[in-house]
Amino acid sequence: MATLHVLSHSPFSDSRLSSCLRLLGPTDGLLLCGDAVYALQPGTAQRQALDLMPTGIGLFALDEDLCARALAAPTRVQVVDYPGFVELSCRFDKVNSWL
């Protein structure tokens, strides 16, 4: 039962990202949207943690939130648009939104 975890809060202002990373199963996915894409800011501990994620875990980021913040996604991260967001939500068995 693979889970898509959806984060939308900045990893610099709370602990959702670090808690989520500890609770990821081996085939889970992580979608960053909203301020959560700041986790991809180069040179940060958060970015480093994402770079070190096992390859079995799908990493995704929402394109428009990256563009708005002038962030580039590393090749490890698949950039998706809103239709892609929907497709991901259907591909995984369940979606866990960290509200």
Place this chain on the structure above:
Amino acid sequence: MSKSLLIINRQSPWSGPSAREALDIALAGGAFDLPLGMLFLDDGVFQLAPAQQSSALQQKDLGANLQALPLFGVESLYASARSLRERGLEQQTLTLATEVLEDAALIALIDRYDQVITL
């Protein structure tokens, strides 16, 4: 067969409406006999701390309401061992009987449920 739902409750009782909303979801679901579980994670474990005085903040006593969970059939209650340790809380002092789980067991727990929501 109803889908099972795990509610991950990760806000302190005093940080805003999230803690009470998580409880409301659980009680509503329990009243309809949905298979529910609740996991206290991160600051959510503070909801289980003993001797809190909600009246000091002119608020309702969330701790008392949490006691209603088993009465509503929500008996699958879990707490993160790491979150408790980080916050200096001990299992035997908690106001609600919970199964305390390490991270690996929490991954398996989330896996087991059909649906998950984190508040």
